[in-house]
Amino acid sequence: MKSVKITAGLTYKEFFVRKMTREILAGKWNPGDRLPSERELAAELGIGKTVVHSGIEQLAAMGLVDIKPKSGVYVADYMNTGNIETLNAIVHLNGNELSWEVTVAILDLRLAIEGMALRALCFTRCAEDIVRLRAMTAQIRDHSHHSAVEELAELFFRWHREICILSGKSILTLFMNTMHDVSIAFWVNYLRMYGPSFAIDRLERFITLIEARDGEGAYKLLAIGIADYLSRLENEAGDKRERLNSIFG
Amino acid sequence: MKSVKITAGLTYKEFFVRKMTREILAGKWNPGDRLPSERELAAELGIGKTVVHSGIEQLAAMGLVDIKPKSGVYVADYMNTGNIETLNAIVHLNGNELSWEVTVAILDLRLAIEGMALRALCFTRCAEDIVRLRAMTAQIRDHSHHSAVEELAELFFRWHREICILSGKSILTLFMNTMHDVSIAFWVNYLRMYGPSFAIDRLERFITLIEARDGEGAYKLLAIGIADYLSRLENEAGDKRERLNSIFG
DNA sequence: TAACAAGAACTGGTCGGACCAGATTGTCTC
DNA sequence: GAGACAATCTGGTCCGACCAGTTCTTGTTA
Missing domain, CATH: 1.20.120.530 (GntR ligand-binding domain-like)
Structure with a gap:
């Protein structure tokens, strides 16, 4: 029984990336905060860890998180270390305002x-x-x-x-x-x-x-x-x- | 028996992305050319199709290829439609010259x-x-x-x-x-x-x-x-x- | 023989389980 | 209390199974 309600047309991965992006940019997680482990996030959402991992890799490419192998995933100081994809995410979240x-x-x-x-x-x-x-x-x-x-x-x-x-x-x-x-x-x-x-x-x-x-x-x-x-x-x-x-x- | 000789420290995916990047930028494939199918590339290299697909997604993010679902993967007109990652790839291939x-x-x-x-x-x-x-x-x-x-x-x-x-x-x-x-x-x-x-x-x-x-x-x-x-x-x-x-x- | 329909084969797309390697924590013994 | 070993944790990688739509091939009918 999946706990994820999938919006029409979104893959699990897309849903995950959007959800985490929204939460990070909304301040639910602050720079430096450690995210739950991939396994925890996967269990919580009822999807596979590989999908979560793939989503986290995308978040990292967007400059929103830093992945420390064997340690965990941390919210990045994205306004200082982010890139154009960070800006795109911010603008998109603001409805392209x-x-x-x-x-x-x-x-x-x-x-x-x-x-x-x-x-x-x-x-x-x-x-x-x-x-x-x-x-x-x-x-x-x-x-x-x-x-x-x-x-x-x-x-x-x-x-x-x-x-x-x-x-x-x-x-x-x-x-x-x-x-x-x-x-x-x-x-x-x-x-x-x-x-x-x-x-x-x-x-x-x-x-x-x-x-x-x-x-x-x-x-x-x-x-x-x-x-x-x-x-x-x-x-x-x-x-x-x-x-x-x-x-x- | 894998046909891929893995350079020390490189994953299959990294190897694949580097190989394809080199070949595309070296002109082995021209813009508009259709690449072999993912299954063909996977068989030829002796690795899984999913790894190939993941690598091709990265090449697409780099602006080097266009993926047309159900049709195939085509080399992009990357000097006209590429992005900063395209430039990074070119510079990296030139030994950072x-x-x-x-x-x-x-x-x-x-x-x-x-x-x-x-x-x-x-x-x-x-x-x-x-x-x-x-x-x-x-x-x-x-x-x-x-x-x-x-x-x-x-x-x-x-x-x-x-x-x-x-x-x-x-x-x-x-x-x-x-x-x-x-x-x-x-x-x-x-x-x-x-x-x-x-x-x-x-x-x-x-x-x-x-x-x-x-x-x-x-x-x-x-x-x-x-x-x-x-x-x-x-x-x-x-x-x-x-x-x-x-x-x- | 030509046209149409159905089935097969092809394409990229997605997902989750299995396994890996190293770091960290917990337990046991001295 | 310290040290050694085992267990558990972390992210990392790969692969097979399955999906959906497109294209090609084959068979049937007019």
């Missing part, structure tokens, strides 16, 4: 990565690159009438990744992909703020600058767009405060 | 990440932060007489990560940790170029600027250090060319 700090950090890194790629691409671009970017933009425009915002977010992410690919700077592409999950969360918020139309027009402005080989112009467009988004975010936070003030006094 | 492109990209990202952290820390730092950084620096100096360069590299990485931790910008810390493996490779090269003494003196200059709350000064020190390193790297490449010229004509 990005805090101000996360947003600033993501966008600054994006400026660094995509800034380099844009400059390089403006220098090296060929005609097929422009055709490629235009085709992708048109595809996004087609989709914008009937696709969910998450789908659109994926398409925007891929457009900007294509900048890195076309620039020939493979490493920048790898870094950008590494930030995929948090970037999708960002694009969802961005599309909600500006709407798909505005966002697509901006893509076309990038293409114009790339066609003109204006690396500094393209970089500036990126930087200005980022600054505007952050400014709007701040204003929305201010608006929320004003609305609360008018309700409560 | 960093190409110029990788070095430039890493350092630019580091400038973005640590630049933000330095500025923030100079603004918010307290006395204990300075004490902490001084203690870490002294520890590094103690180790520099008898430690291997890889150990020193780890200590330098942690010193710079501590900047992020002390800045209170957790997200920057997570990003920095994400770049841990390639950063270690960089620090090894850096220490070989400048020597531990010089590198430690530079840490102390950072501390002086942080103590003085000179965010722009600290950022400049970082940027200048990076530019100098890249310049020397270029000169070394030039020196190699000159030496070859004088040998061959």
Whole structure:
């Protein structure tokens, strides 16, 4: 008789990883705490130890726990020793809500990565690159009438990744992909703020600058767009405060 | 009778992942190629299919393969869809040699990440932060007489990560940790170029600027250090060319 | 001979038991 | 009380059994 209630579609392992992630990030376990042994967790949940072990390995790869062989599994000081997967877990637990700090950090890194790629691409671009970017933009425009915002977010992410690919700077592409999950969360918020139309027009402005080989112009467009988004975010936070003030006094 | 010759200390899974990584990155399989089925690979190597499957899952997490259920496992277009683990694998296969492109990209990202952290820390730092950084620096100096360069590299990485931790910008810390493996490779090269003494003196200059709350000064020190390193790297490449010229004509 | 349906074989996916090696704790003897 | 040995604990690894869906092969019917 299993004690685990399996949510539709989740394997035991997925259920276990989600449950432990939630508990760790919710503070049920603090950094340094020793988790129950794999056998205890397996017995408690009514699943096999190998599944638990596999789940714990995943938690370790996510930076949430440290495994000490022969000793036990300890909650890691994950905000200090964690990695991008830690951040992805935090963001996912928050329903893909990005805090101000996360947003600033993501966008600054994006400026660094995509800034380099844009400059390089403006220098090296060929005609097929422009055709490629235009085709992708048109595809996004087609989709914008009937696709969910998450789908659109994926398409925007891929457009900007294509900048890195076309620039020939493979490493920048790898870094950008590494930030995929948090970037999708960002694009969802961005599309909600500006709407798909505005966002697509901006893509076309990038293409114009790339066609003109204006690396500094393209970089500036990126930087200005980022600054505007952050400014709007701040204003929305201010608006929320004003609305609360008018309700409560 | 196992057909796998196990290198000392490697599990079947580790052996399998290394073998496949080497073959994929060496071009034995091209992006889009379908790998032999898990059962075929298992039979060929004389190990269990589950181990092969587990290894393939790891290769997928590394961005090297795409798994299509019921169809097969295909080599991914990993330079376009891969992630930081892809880069780590490439660097590791090259005996931790960093190409110029990788070095430039890493350092630019580091400038973005640590630049933000330095500025923030100079603004918010307290006395204990300075004490902490001084203690870490002294520890590094103690180790520099008898430690291997890889150990020193780890200590330098942690010193710079501590900047992020002390800045209170957790997200920057997570990003920095994400770049841990390639950063270690960089620090090894850096220490070989400048020597531990010089590198430690530079840490102390950072501390002086942080103590003085000179965010722009600290950022400049970082940027200048990076530019100098890249310049020397270029000169070394030039020196190699000159030496070859004088040998061959 | 061609088309359709059923069965077999294939694919990756998941799970749990068996066993391993080393660390830690408990028990017994001196 | 100290030391030696055994038992128990820990995480670690591997494998066979079974699953679900896809694709290919074979047999039957028109």
